[in-house]
Amino acid sequence: MTDPVLSIRNLTIDYIGQTSDFHAVKNVSFDVGRGEFFGLAGESGCGKSTIAFAVSRLHRPPALIRKGSQILLEGRDVLQLDNKGLRDFRWREVAMVFQSAMNSLNPVLTIGDQFHDVLHAHAGMTRAQSRARAAELLALVDIPAHRLDAYPHQCSGGMRQRIVIAICLALNPKLLIMDEPTTALDVVVQHEILQRINVLRKELGFSVLFITHDLGLMVQVSDRIGIMLEGELVEVGEAQTIYNAPQHPYTRRLWAAMPRLHGARLRQEAEQ
């Protein structure tokens, strides 16, 4: 791995309950390298989204990050940022594409207005400047500039998802977090979007923290993968190594449960 952009150290997160606390993330440590595509896998409820929200500093009560946890972005502890620090941090340092991202666009604003909101608020751009920058960003995700005048409902699901990704890239973040970004899309569109992200991160140099239930897709696109089980990180390594020679019994069970078609195709590709 190259030098880390993100270093998570001893991250422990509980959900505080009336009678007892739920330990969602237990002493997790891992790094994401510069320009690296890092996948986080594990069954539903194992704590992946809780980590993603904590890294973006979007976690809310009852989630409580325990003392001793560190989330370092280029060496700076994200957990220590004050409000001003957070304003500068969001979009510029870390941008997050949510599970339901394609429905997160505002239905009553044009696509151009939604770019303007971010570019004006965080980079002080005028209408003309933000329009030019938005056209550049749309081109990155293969969408023609005339779509700036469209409303979200006039765009397909895949297009809306690519628009959200383009907005996330507006301020050149160092880390793009994608939490199940393409789950609601059909398989072909999912693959196209991830291929595009992969090309872009090589061109633009950002890192990706990628969360998905689709293990086949994760092995295909990730450089390294971390496997989580009940709040703990049980295995981390190169994607192909983890796929071909998993060490932890849980990882073996995960691969065994992967749909055969995917498995067969990936094995063929790995052997080529």
Ligand SMILES: Nc1ncnc2c1ncn2[C@@H]1O[C@H](COP(=O)(O)OP(=O)(O)OP(=O)(O)O)[C@@H](O)[C@H]1O
């Ligand atoms: N607001 C909350 N209050 C209490 N418990 C919560 C809350 N949010 C999440 N949890 C619990 O924390 C655990 C981790 O949830 P999290 O969403 O991080 O898992 P995940 O691995 O991302 O799952 P999925 O893949 O289904 O999104 C789960 O058991 C979940 O029920």
